Amino acid sequence: MAFQDLLDQVGGLGRFQVLQMVFLCISSLIVYPHIILENFTAAIPGHHCRIHILDNDTDSADSTEALSQEALLRISIPLDSNLRPEKCHRFLHPQWQLLHLNGTFPNMTNLDTEPCVDGWVYDRSSFSSTIVTEWDLVCESQSLKSMTKFLFMAGMLVGSIIYGHLSDRWLAESARWLIITNKPEEGLKELRKAAHRNGRKNAEATLNMEVVKSILQEELEAAQTKTSVFDLFRTPNLRKRICLLSFVRFANYMSFFGLILHLQYVGGNVFLFQVIFGAVNLPANCVAFLALNRLGRRVSQSFFMFLLGISILATTFVPQEMQTLRVALSSLGVAVASMALMCSFAHGNELVPTIIRVTASGFMGIAANVGAALSPLLMILTVYSPHLPWIIYGVCSILAGLVVSILPETRNKPLPDSIQDVEKERKSSRKAKQEDTFMKVTQF
Structure with missing residues (x-):
């Protein structure tokens, strides 16, 4: 909780933090329409x-x-x-x-x-022209439409890897990460910048290098060791967490994009479905925020993933004639997928040590984008059964819900700063279980 003391000095949630969230929301608003555009540019008319x-x-x-x-x-x-x-x-x-x-x-x-x-x-009454009508991507060539969506999502995967390194740092770096990665001067600069924007005028006197080093002495000593992506898999407990979190993120993205990229499989009116799916996202995130604080990270995420899988499987076997029920179930699926994503981001960041959190987030992001890229590719399986891709989406979501239950709860617990903290947590947890078992045996 040492770094929390520094945050209290600069202002825990002030104008600086709000501006960062606004900038992130603007970038998301720019990217998201490009993804859902596939529902209209690749629509299949009658x-x-x-x-x-x-x-x-x-x-x-x-x-x-x-x-x-x-x-x-x-x-x-x-x-x-x-x-x-x-x-x-x-x-x-x-x-x-x-x-x-x-x-x-x-x-x-x-x-x-x-x-x-x-x-x-x-039939050009709804769509005057799409890539389907231009290139005749129907019947024997229908799988090529899934390939176009796959290539688009694969481009996002490649872009996330390349431009993660090339992008300009127009958003402020995490001061905690800068300090932990042996860049205390830059971290101190970011802390002072945040304090200034939050209206803390006396922060210059209290925020100096001596204060930072005294508060984060243990973390600075641990930062002398350079870390890489291979450090995610060298120790058993961290390796287990990364593998499980990556699978959960993979399954979540695959199911989420499987729903929002294939509106025509839900029903005919893609314009109405897009409006409904977009409208449920905001209240869904509010529900997820309340659930994270009330129920905890693990229970919330596991419940939402189960509900996502059940809603997808239920939608799959509802007849096309029952449009109202299909729309309701698929809207529920989109909502709980958004909730599960929010829980996944929070839970994943809190389970990974600060010193390697950026690397871990990048690795889990790659796993997520692989799932997003595979979601349209699975639609090729409709040549064998129209239900097969949706069954895979639903089953993977349920499996991810089971996997989340294996991970530890992080609500109201301090963030791990080093890899050693994660391994110590494992040892202390095992020791606590042994002591609990001993108490139960010797109680009588």
Whole structure:
């Protein structure tokens, strides 16, 4: 709690901290619309095979001009299981006998069909143009649409790695991290800057190098050892935490982006769904904030991950006709995914020692972006079963909820400053369990 004393001198939550949060929110507002844009630029409009007798310049135009378009579609394109025109096949020859069925639907499995060799006709009432209509990413080429989303998310993964090193430090560095990483002068400068912006005019007299060194003497001694990403896996307890936290972040991002990137799988009106999904995020974060303070990090995160998995699995098996229920369940899924993400960030930062927290956050961020990149790629599995990707999303979320229960609770506990603190915590926890067992055995 030594560093907390320094924070009290500069102002724990003042104008300086509020400005940092505002800047971060602005950057998030800029990035997020680019991600959800895929729901509109890669939307799949209604479509069916292009047929010759509907073209005005065909030889058969005179003989078919008296027939309606519906009638022409009936004799040219077979019906699917929902009695709608097939999207990927057409009759090899016009089936004129289908004009006189008077509402009956005979067995069409014996009629010869062929793929859409002349292309497709798209319904442009909602989307005038998308990458699907431009490049015909339907039927046999539908998996390429998932690949475009995967490449976009993979670009985010690569960008997070590269530009994490190249970005200008327009946000203030963590003073605690600067001091712990053997940069006390820079850390002191940031503390004074925060104190000045928070209106602490007398901070110059109390904040000096002697005060910093006396308060953080133990941490400064530990900072003499250089750390790298390999230090995340050298000690058993920290290695366990990083692996578990990375899996939780991976599963959380995969499920979250699986929901927000595939609105058309929930229902037809993607514009309405986008508004609803965006609206539930703010109250969801408020609920997560209350849960973190009341229930703790571990219980809250585990509960939200379980609820996320259940809502995804429930949505998967609700029929398409029950649109209201599907929207309600998927909105719940987006809300609890946001709650789980907030809990994951807080819990993850509090479980990792300060001296290597930035490195650990970067590693867990990579795991998260891998999950985000895989979320659209899993949609290729719909060729085997339309439910398979969603089952994977749901099951992974439930597994992540179980994994969170293995991690220790961090609410109202001091942050670990060094790797040794994490390992000492493990030893003290084991010792406390042994003593508790001894007390129970010798009680009688």
